[in-house]
Amino acid sequence: MALREIVQFPDPRLKLVSKPITQITDEIRQLAADMIEVMYDEPGIGLAAPQVGESVRLFVIDTEWSDEEIGRNPKVVLNPEISEREGRITWDEGCLSVPDYNAVVERDAKITLRGVDLDGNPILERAEGLRAVCIQHEVDHLDGILFIDRISRLKRGLYVKKRRKQLAEEAAERQG
Numbered sequence: 001m002a003l004r005e006i007v008q009f010p011d012p013r014l015k016l017v018s019k020p021i022t023q024i025t026d027e028i029r030q031l032a033a034d035m036i037e038v039m040y041d042e043p044g045i046g047l048a049a050p051q052v053g054e055s056v057r058l059f060v061i062d063t064e065w066s067d068e069e070i071g072r073n074p075k076v077v078l079n080p081e082i083s084e085r086e087g088r089i090t091w092d093e094g095c096l097s098v099p100d101y102n103a104v105v106e107r108d109a110k111i112t113l114r115g116v117d118l119d120g121n122p123i124l125e126r127a128e129g130l131r132a133v134c135i136q137h138e139v140d141h142l143d144g145i146l147f148i149d150r151i152s153r154l155k156r157g158l159y160v161k162k163r164r165k166q167l168a169e170e171a172a173e174r175q176g
């Protein structure tokens with residue numbers, strides 16, 4: 001089966017606030033499995049459901065899998081909530097939905113993540129560094145927020161311009 005396609009900026013689906021998951025159905029389990037596959041294929045370290053066009057509060061994360069000694073350890077989080085924020089950290093972020101762009105974003109340095117796993121069991125994780133950054137980035141997706149919404153208007157404007165040009169060139173290539 002073909003992998004699900006990544007929804008890319010400026011697709012309006014990325015701006016939607018996703019709905020809470022009230023029942024863990026086979027569709028939800030399949031969605032999570034598909035997203036894990038896409039995350040490793042791209043490759044990425046996190047993926048939120050809106051990035052594959054599903055407006056539900058679910059993300060997958062695996063921040064250390066490129067380290068061969070650690071290997072793959074994907075975590076699926078439903079209905080995530082972040083609390084107990086502490087300190088600030090800056091990180092150079094990118095996003096599978098924002099092609100060919102990176103920018104430094106300031107976020108909370110240490111966080112506590114709560115949510116539910118695919119068996120309905122509660123998740124409690126304290127995270128810092130890259131892991132904390134990635135979790136905040138994915139939860140943002142569920143609220144319709146991209147990392148480029150957290151950079152200066154000037155930088156964002158430059159990216160939007162570059163992206164429009166890129167899309168125009170792609171369209172011209174398809175025609176020509």
Ligand code: ZN
Binds near residue numbers: 095
């Ligand atoms: Zn992203």
